Amino acid sequence: MKKENLSLYTARGAIIAALYVVLTMLASVMGLSSGMFQFRFSEALCILPIFLPEALPGLFIGCLISNLLAGGVIWDIIFGSIATLIGAIGARLLRNLPERVKWVATLPTLLANMIIVPYVLIYAYGVPDSYFFLMFTVGVGEAVCACIGGSGLYYLMKKTEKQWLK
Numbered sequence: 255m256k257k258e259n260l261s262l263y264t265a266r267g268a269i270i271a272a273l274y275v276v277l278t279m280l281a282s283v284m285g286l287s288s289g290m291f292q293f294r295f296s297e298a299l300c301i302l303p304i305f306l307p308e309a310l311p312g313l314f315i316g317c318l319i320s321n322l323l324a325g326g327v328i329w330d331i332i333f334g335s336i337a338t339l340i341g342a343i344g345a346r347l348l349r350n351l352p353e354r355v356k357w358v359a360t361l362p363t364l365l366a367n368m369i370i371v372p373y374v375l376i377y378a379y380g381v382p383d384s385y386f387f388l389m390f391t392v393g394v395g396e397a398v399c400a401c402i403g404g405s406g407l408y409y410l411m412k413k414t415e416k417q418w419l420k
Contacts, residue, residue, distance in 0.1 A: 267312035274299055274316025275323070282324060290381065290388060292371070292395040296320065298403030300338065300363040303346035304356070305411060310346060314339040329378035333370050340366035341400065356408055363400040368393045 277296035281287040287294050296316065302309035317338040321331040344362020351358055372388035375381040381388065 263308045266306055267308035267315075270299060270302060270306070270309050270312030271316035271319065274313055275319050278316075278320035279323065286395075287320075288324060288326070290375065290383065290391040292392060293399055294320075294395070295399055295403065297338070297341075297363060297367070297396060297400040298407050300341045300400055301345055301360060301404035301408045302411075303342045304349040304359055304408065305415070307346065310339065310342050313342045327378045330374050333374050337366040337370040338363070340370075345404075357401065357405045359408070360401040360404040363404065364393060364396045367396045367400070 274296040277299070278287050278294050281293055281295050286292070299309070299316075300313060302313070314335055317335040318331060321334050326334065341363025344366070345359040348359040348362070368389045371392045372385050375388050375392075376383075376385065383391075
């Protein structure tokens with residue numbers, strides 16, 4: 255990789271990490287970023303790996319920083335960030351889907367969080383609800399933020415792709 259390409263890759267990854275943190279903190283101020291129902295606006299960014307491979311480390315680092323700033327326990331910091339990374343990797347792997355079904359690339363983020371986050375809530379925070387109920391509550395937030403928000407972000411970026419992507 256050329257030096258200028260590495261610099262651009264690093265800068266974009268850092269910007270994505272910063273955006274993830276800012277959007278998570280915004281949701282946190284509104285009381286939406288943690289708990290049984292989690293509406294992290296930042297999860298919409300998990301669609302970015304379709305366009306930019308540097309979004310993978312950016313999203314992972316952004317989630318790590320967000321979970322640290324939120325005062326999460328170590329298991330939440332680790333496994334919550336891994337769930338976001340798994341979702342982002344899934345989106346990257348699905349980047350070649352036909353245009354009419356690109357929304358499917360948001361599903362790995364939904365599924366990773368629905369499977370992993372309930373365990374974190376139960377075992378790290380002692381949330382007394384059942385695993386399947388927590389799958390549902392986490393899934394609602396991810397469906398809104400990652401699937402609907404991510405799909406909207408995808409089509410917005412696709413429309414303006416020639417202006418910002420080189």
